[in-house]
Amino acid sequence: MTEVLPDAQPAGTRQAETEPRYGVGERRKRFDALGRVRGTIRYTGDEANPPGTAFVGVHRSTAPHARIVAVHTEDALAIEGVLAVVTGRDLHEVLGDRIYTGPAFADQPCLAVDKTRFVGEAIAAVLATDPDIARAAADEIAVEYEELPPVYDIDDALRGEAFVHEELRPSSVFADLAHLHGVRGTNVNYEYRQILGDAAAERERAATTVSATTWAPPTHHVPIELPSTSAWVDSGRLEMLSTTQTPSYVRQTVSDLLDIPLSRVRIMTRPLGGSFGCKMYDRLEPLAAALAWTTGRRVRIDATREDAFLLTTRHGARVTGSMSADADGNIVAVTSDVRYDTGAFADVGPRIAAKSGLVAPGPYRIAAVDVRSRCIYTNKVSAGPFRGFGVPQVTWSHETLIDELARELGEDPYRFRRRHLLREGDIATVGTKMHSADFLTCIDEVTKAVGWDDPTPRGDGRWVHGKGVAVGMKAVLTPTIANATLNLNQDGSATLLISTVDMGQGSDTIMSQIVGEVLCLDSRRIHVVRADTDATPYDTITAGSRSTYHTGNAVRLVAEAMRSKLLGFAAERWGVPADELVLDAQGVVHEAKELRDSLPDLVRAKFGARGATVTTAENFTSWWVPYDHDTGLSEKVTEHWFAGAAAVRLAVDTWTGRIRTQHLAIAGDVGRAINPTLVEQQLTGAAIMGIGHTLFDEMVFDQGQITNATMLDYQLPSIKDLPEKLTPVIVESAHRDGPFGAKGVGETTILPIAPAYAGAVRDACGVRITTLPLTPERVLNHLADAADPGKAGR
Amino acid sequence: MNEITLDVNGTPHKVAVEDTTLLLDALRRRVGVTSAREGCGVGACGACTVLAEGRSVSSCLAVAVRYDGTPLTTADGLPEDDPVVSSFVDSDAMQCGYCIPGFVLMTKELLSENPSPNDEEVSDHLEGNICRCATYPEIIKAVRLAAKRSAT
Incomplete structure (x- = not known):
């Protein structure tokens, strides 16, 4: 399947017969593998605390929606070791409305000021000499509330009787939200529409229509590393070390919050102990910055696991959809009403509503669509980005619909999808042309792997067997900006400065492979500097599977610039044209004149010094065409697409409702695998996370309060939840502009898991479940209802 | 306060702990071990695991005074060629x-x-x-x- 790129060998380089260089396409180990195994690499929370550090405990709201009448801090202040207690009102007096931050709407106060909007919102902060004292003292704070009518869910919110925010306050980050400024009397903070053709008329004329309302509950990321932020003031500058995927964003937020220039803000990072979207945008950072700035103390905030559940979640989403076919089985219409519960703060929910709304019809050839995708405030923990960025929730809908449509028409769910899937050069419903999104190979490979056409075992009466398949489609975050700076050291090693955060995906390793490939260097001699906004250049964010493509391209460009520079040095030295020179693993060579110089000699000759550095800097920026205001269509909505597929064979225990995964195969089109080992880990890791979302993973709320915010109560996939057989398949349909053809892969296989399972359950026992997760109880209820036709499905 | 000796990877560390100080906190804050980590605080994730006389212990639930003088192994104490x-x-x-x-x-x-x-x-x-x-x-x-x- 590997497509060989004609330009895989960049001009001006030559493959030399040498030892392995661990370049592009090689299964190089992570450079810090030993440190990760022995636990000696340092994460954010491992840094020592200088004397004078004030540890922060947070007092949290016990009311879902209430005016804050008074905050009593005397008892907390009386505790020995307590240095200060700070309320939202205290911060507001100094910082004004700047304490309301957020990536889409300026609606998140780092401490609630006059009103609280969810159970668990931060109300006041205690600074103490010891973390245990800080937490104990936070419990001694007493808050008087005047309760307001709560908005617990999407239905409450859309009834429009109570409002989580009095008016909408778009932040300055996204220009296209400006028209929402000052809108009052709504809980809907954003709506995306996609209109192609006349879906209502097509549906009217259609031969067959299937409909379903699906629900995907809120879930939590639960990276094992807990969030931690330290902040301090040094010479009038705010410096911070934080667990964040978005150092460049945090720098801007802190600059806005404190009203100081970007040059006076420094955000430092360490490797993250997992994140999956929860350590980005505004988490602990605005509070830490505000406390350090207003008290002058060095502060450290460590979230407990219970705190972490209150910082962000994945959006719960309800989708009411339909899919219609004409008499020949062509898909003529899809409608989709998507409602995202974004909780108390919009966070990046408006972007999720749009970016996933645009793929809500699915990756199929469809004549007409009508999508309405809304982001809705409720009085619950705020929802934000989570691996997949809202797309798993809409995939759950469109894959449920097409599976039912295939069955309704008496067609095979695999072949029916295959017939309609978008191909290279097709136009997606959103109006953008498809390239490097090989759905056909993905679905062919996963069905082949699980033996789709083999007979399904008949079972023993108790256990019944089934097979299911699904695909998923996602657009990469566009437009975004990536920068890279490269220092070639005189000894022929190199130091790469980028602001991509390595959180386990192995970005530091693949970026060095790209540099090594271009410069014919052993990639193990290339060091990648941890994101530090004083040193590493601006990069939009490490998220949305964008880094391999965007930052990878900046890295490719900066290495190519370095190659040109080095060839220029040799041309100058030898008095020959640079285009007669070639760079190979031994250095620069002029073959005709038999001139050769190693990189160390070349750099030393240029500068006359050992240890000198040569620097290049480059930028890569992607572009898009914004959605049409009325139709939501765009001829270039994204820089590229992710295409993934899953096929599963499973057995259902009809006595207990338990599902046993016999074989799960997943495939993702990654363009080109820079490091196949790391790609396979992303494919399988996302799939296993998807198994959790499918079978048991769920945040449970009771009157706005989370009831399972500990790891005893919140179930995650363990080694026991591995499928009996798990097959990852790398599909490589090179992207014309990707670095060596590559695209990202972190989210691709989380998209199709739940619908593949639900299709297999349907196949095994005839019940269609549209509410996640597929717990034993839910499966049993459906089986019982199917046996008793008088009951509706639950 | 109790004066105890935490024997970590063969090196004794004299540390002062409260009756209720957790082994994980004593290791991280007093001894400087960072390979044992708090993930959940309730013994449900295993990130804080250490070996005490070769047997696994969730150090986020264990009280430090119980391990006075007990040979403890943390992952950073294992050699590269283990x-x-x-x-x-x-x-x-x-x-x-x-x-x-x-x-x-x-x-x-x-x-x-x-x-x-x-x-x-x-x-x-x-x-x-x-x-x-x-x-x-x-x-x-x-x-x-x-x-x-x-x-x-």
Whole structure:
């Protein structure tokens, strides 16, 4: 399947017969593998605390929606070791409305000021000499509330009787939200529409229509590393070390919050102990910055696991959809009403509503669509980005619909999808042309792997067997900006400065492979500097599977610039044209004149010094065409697409409702695998996370309060939840502009898991479940209802 | 306050702890061990695992005074050529790596009790440890390889 790129060998380089260089396409180990195994690499929370550090405990709201009448801090202040207690009102007096931050709407106060909007919102902060004292003292704070009518869910919110925010306050980050400024009397903070053709008329004329309302509950990321932020003031500058995927964003937020220039803000990072979207945008950072700035103390905030559940979640989403076919089985219409519960703060929910709304019809050839995708405030923990960025929730809908449509028409769910899937050069419903999104190979490979056409075992009466398949489609975050700076050291090693955060995906390793490939260097001699906004250049964010493509391209460009520079040095030295020179693993060579110089000699000759550095800097920026205001269509909505597929064979225990995964195969089109080992880990890791979302993973709320915010109560996939057989398949349909053809892969296989399972359950026992997760109880209820036709499905 | 000696990877550390000080806090804040980590605080994820006389302990639930003088092993105390360490490295059994020291120590314990475990025995022993990156396929490979290397 590997497509060989004609330009895989960049001009001006030559493959030399040498030892392995661990370049592009090689299964190089992570450079810090030993440190990760022995636990000696340092994460954010491992840094020592200088004397004078004030540890922060947070007092949290016990009311879902209430005016804050008074905050009593005397008892907390009386505790020995307590240095200060700070309320939202205290911060507001100094910082004004700047304490309301957020990536889409300026609606998140780092401490609630006059009103609280969810159970668990931060109300006041205690600074103490010891973390245990800080937490104990936070419990001694007493808050008087005047309760307001709560908005617990999407239905409450859309009834429009109570409002989580009095008016909408778009932040300055996204220009296209400006028209929402000052809108009052709504809980809907954003709506995306996609209109192609006349879906209502097509549906009217259609031969067959299937409909379903699906629900995907809120879930939590639960990276094992807990969030931690330290902040301090040094010479009038705010410096911070934080667990964040978005150092460049945090720098801007802190600059806005404190009203100081970007040059006076420094955000430092360490490797993250997992994140999956929860350590980005505004988490602990605005509070830490505000406390350090207003008290002058060095502060450290460590979230407990219970705190972490209150910082962000994945959006719960309800989708009411339909899919219609004409008499020949062509898909003529899809409608989709998507409602995202974004909780108390919009966070990046408006972007999720749009970016996933645009793929809500699915990756199929469809004549007409009508999508309405809304982001809705409720009085619950705020929802934000989570691996997949809202797309798993809409995939759950469109894959449920097409599976039912295939069955309704008496067609095979695999072949029916295959017939309609978008191909290279097709136009997606959103109006953008498809390239490097090989759905056909993905679905062919996963069905082949699980033996789709083999007979399904008949079972023993108790256990019944089934097979299911699904695909998923996602657009990469566009437009975004990536920068890279490269220092070639005189000894022929190199130091790469980028602001991509390595959180386990192995970005530091693949970026060095790209540099090594271009410069014919052993990639193990290339060091990648941890994101530090004083040193590493601006990069939009490490998220949305964008880094391999965007930052990878900046890295490719900066290495190519370095190659040109080095060839220029040799041309100058030898008095020959640079285009007669070639760079190979031994250095620069002029073959005709038999001139050769190693990189160390070349750099030393240029500068006359050992240890000198040569620097290049480059930028890569992607572009898009914004959605049409009325139709939501765009001829270039994204820089590229992710295409993934899953096929599963499973057995259902009809006595207990338990599902046993016999074989799960997943495939993702990654363009080109820079490091196949790391790609396979992303494919399988996302799939296993998807198994959790499918079978048991769920945040449970009771009157706005989370009831399972500990790891005893919140179930995650363990080694026991591995499928009996798990097959990852790398599909490589090179992207014309990707670095060596590559695209990202972190989210691709989380998209199709739940619908593949639900299709297999349907196949095994005839019940269609549209509410996640597929717990034993839910499966049993459906089986019982199917046996008793008088009951509706639950 | 109690004066106790924490014997960590063969080095004694005299530390002062309260009756209620957790072993994890004593190791991290007093001894400076950072390979044992708090993930959940309730003994449900295994990131804080240490070995006490070779037996696994969730140090986020254990009281430090009970381990006065007990030989403790943390992952950073294992040498590079330890068969379990080298097997995890060679099997690429890590993504973010935060939980991996816990898996390494659980594997040390397993192989000391059962030098050639089958896959079910491996998953039975490791099911209390959570790898959120879901590196489980590689972890299983690493344990198989470590059993082979330990036997030779």
